[in-house]
Amino acid sequence: MNMSKLLPGSLLVIVISSISYGQLSKQDSIWLPFRSFIGSWEGKGGGEPGTGDYTRTYQFVLDKKYIEVRNKSIYAPSAANPEGEVHEDWGYIGYNKSSHRFMLRQFHIEGFVNEYTQDSISGDGKRIVFLSYAIENIPAGWRAKETYDVLGPDQIQETFELAEPGKEFSVYSKVILNRVK
Numbered sequence: 001m002n003m004s005k006l007l008p009g010s011l012l013v014i015v016i017s018s019i020s021y022g023q024l025s026k027q028d029s030i031w032l033p034f035r036s037f038i039g040s041w042e043g044k045g046g047g048e049p050g051t052g053d054y055t056r057t058y059q060f061v062l063d064k065k066y067i068e069v070r071n072k073s074i075y076a077p078s079a080a081n082p083e084g085e086v087h088e089d090w091g092y093i094g095y096n097k098s099s100h101r102f103m104l105r106q107f108h109i110e111g112f113v114n115e116y117t118q119d120s121i122s123g124d125g126k127r128i129v130f131l132s133y134a135i136e137n138i139p140a141g142w143r144a145k146e147t148y149d150v151l152g153p154d155q156i157q158e159t160f161e162l163a164e165p166g167k168e169f170s171v172y173s174k175v176i177l178n179r180v181k
Contacts (some may be wrong), residue, residue: 031096033102033125034058034067036150045175047160049085050075054175067093069106073173104130104146109136113139114144126150141165 037058045054053076061068069091077084091106096117104116116130132144143160157176161169 008131030065031060031067033121034093036068036153037148037156040180041177042155043123043175043177045073045158045173047171047173049087049173050081051071052085052087052089052173052175053077054177056177061092065094069093069104070135073175102128113137116144116146119133119145139165143169145169 016047021031038060038146039058041054041058043054043056045052052073054071054073056072057068057070059068060066069089071087071089071091073085073087075081075085076086078136087109089106089108091104094103095101096103096104099117101118104114105119106112106116108114113134113136114132115134116132119129119131121128126149128148130146135142135144142165143163145159145163147159147161149157149159151157155178157174159174160172162172
């Protein structure tokens with residue numbers, strides 16, 4: 001058997017297979033703005049509840065239809081908050097095909113359910129802003145804003161803001177998260 005005739009054809013099959021494998025499916029391409037979030041994160045931050053240690057995970061669930069976000073924030077006792085605080089929330093990011101926007105739904109240990117719609121994604125994809133359109137179990141008129149800034153391949157910053165009825169947003173908490181894995 002003449003190997004020199006088989007080798008170019010074999011290489012062509014390998015190259016074509018590699019190229020097609022490297023292309024993203026339509027479902028995967030939807031998630032490009034969030035691809036760098038997938039994984040486990042830890043960080044320090046603070047705000048109204050005090051200074052805290054944060055752990056966060058972002059993972060695809062339900063056949064990559066959603067990204068599940070699990071957050072735990074532990075705030076040490078302080079003069080303003082003598083008992084400290086442990087906060088947890090679970091969230092789900094989905095893509096609304098009708099509005100062509102991402103949606104974020106958060107379920108908080110305190111009983112709040114925040115529902116957000118994507119307000120903006122910067123041209124370079126390094127800033128994503130969500131604005132609430134509904135918040136359960138809080139007086140009417142309150143609004144919330146989540147802003148995610150990608151600071152590098154292994155670092156993101158999250159700023160959570162609240163607005164009382166008729167008032168402007170003010171920072172409630174800000175955290176810088178570093179990739180753990």
